[in-house]
Amino acid sequence: MKISCIHTSTLKAPLKTPFITSLRRVDALEDLVVIIECDNGLVGYGEGAPTPVITGETMGSMVAAIEYIKPHIIGKEIEDFESILNLIHRLIVKNTTAKSALEIALYDLKAKAAEQPLYQMLGGTQTHFRTDITISMGTIDKMIADSLDAVSLGYETLKIKIGDDPKKDIERVKAIHNALDKNIKLRLDANQGWTAKESVALLHTLEKQDIIAEFIEQPVKADDIEGLKYIKERVKTPLLADESIFSVKDARRLLEFEAIDYVNIKLAKTAGITQALKLADLSAEFGAKCMIGCMLEGPISVAAGVHVASAKADTITMLDLDSVALLSEHPVKTDILFNESEIVLSDTIGIGVSL
Numbered sequence: 407m408k409i410s411c412i413h414t415s416t417l418k419a420p421l422k423t424p425f426i427t428s429l430r431r432v433d434a435l436e437d438l439v440v441i442i443e444c445d446n447g448l449v450g451y452g453e454g455a456p457t458p459v460i461t462g463e464t465m466g467s468m469v470a471a472i473e474y475i476k477p478h479i480i481g482k483e484i485e486d487f488e489s490i491l492n493l494i495h496r497l498i499v500k501n502t503t504a505k506s507a508l509e510i511a512l513y514d515l516k517a518k519a520a521e522q523p524l525y526q527m528l529g530g531t532q533t534h535f536r537t538d539i540t541i542s543m544g545t546i547d548k549m550i551a552d553s554l555d556a557v558s559l560g561y562e563t564l565k566i567k568i569g570d571d572p573k574k575d576i577e578r579v580k581a582i583h584n585a586l587d588k589n590i591k592l593r594l595d596a597n598q599g600w601t602a603k604e605s606v607a608l609l610h611t612l613e614k615q616d617i618i619a620e621f622i623e624q625p626v627k628a629d630d631i632e633g634l635k636y637i638k639e640r641v642k643t644p645l646l647a648d649e650s651i652f653s654v655k656d657a658r659r660l661l662e663f664e665a666i667d668y669v670n671i672k673l674a675k676t677a678g679i680t681q682a683l684k685l686a687d688l689s690a691e692f693g694a695k696c697m698i699g700c701m702l703e704g705p706i707s708v709a710a711g712v713h714v715a716s717a718k719a720d721t722i723t724m725l726d727l728d729s730v731a732l733l734s735e736h737p738v739k740t741d742i743l744f745n746e747s748e749i750v751l752s753d754t755i756g757i758g759v760s761l
């Protein structure tokens with residue numbers, strides 16, 4: 407089963423409401439889709455969202471990376487799966503989202519050739535999942551209204567985007583906490599917006615009022631490992647690293663240094679499924695729980711993340727795969743159920759999503 411053709415296309419969809427974090431604002435989804443065809447007619451689909459502020463990639467750079475890799479893998483046999491993946495990662499460093507899109511399409515093909523859903527091919531059995539939903543950063547009133555809407559749609563966990571101003575952030579979290587039923591869990595994501603000292607002061611203020619979030623995500627700059635450790639040693643709220651961890655090596659350094667509690671795995675950072683699985687295994691060795699997250703991306707790559715969550719269900723116990731729920735139109739065909747907080751994998755072979 408030979409790779410005969412690789413092409414790319416874009417996937418566009420409007421969002422229900424703008425996505426706002428301390429790093430950026432997004433008004434519509436615009437992803438790159440990778441389509442790999444084989445000589446027996448099987449087609450694999452992959453996808454990635456250019457996120458310049460996190461991975462350094464743009465739509466143009468992703469297309470260029472795939473065009474660069476393409477001639478090296480056309481003509482290869484899918485049966486030589488490992489060597490194709492190794493080649494992709496050897497040919498070009500970084501470009502993690504472009505490589506992830508290629509890997510997702512290759513895993514889709516491999517699972518289709520094996521006539522299995524991807525999660526089963528990866529050893530997973532869990533099919534039912536619950537995701538949180540992101541509450542974009544904004545005024546307190548808007549954030550409360552969005553939080554109440556989310557709860558009315560059945561979400562039990564909210565991920566609150568903060569990080570532009572520690573004082574305002576405390577008020578936001580307190581106001582949302584007070585407006586909600588106490589069984590609703592809050593995850594806080596500051597997207598690198600605070601210093602270590604600000605983080606400790608802010609979390610202590612919340613903790614004194616018995617507001618202990620499920621975790622605080624990436625409060626300080628991605629490379630501020632000392633800062634993460636400083637925070638972890640001083641607060642009760644568990645600390646989750648996102649932008650600080652792309653690779654298994656990054657995670658090992660942070661976990662050995664005891665700088666974090668949890669790991670946020672995203673395929674767009676790990677350069678695909680292979681390293682995401684390894685990252686979950688490494689976290690398990692350290693007893694660190696993982697969340698699987700996504701960029702603002704569409705159903706193909708989000709589905710790939712759900713398959714990974716199933717494959718490593720013992721370690722990946724938290725899902726932040728809400729970006730399909732944020733779309734106001736569904737631009738693909740899928741048998742996977744994406745119903746707000748509820749995601750259910752189907753027994754369709756491969757990833758289960760196609761154009």
Ligand SMILES: [Mg+2]
Nearest residue numbers: 595623624648
């Ligand atoms: Mg994050």
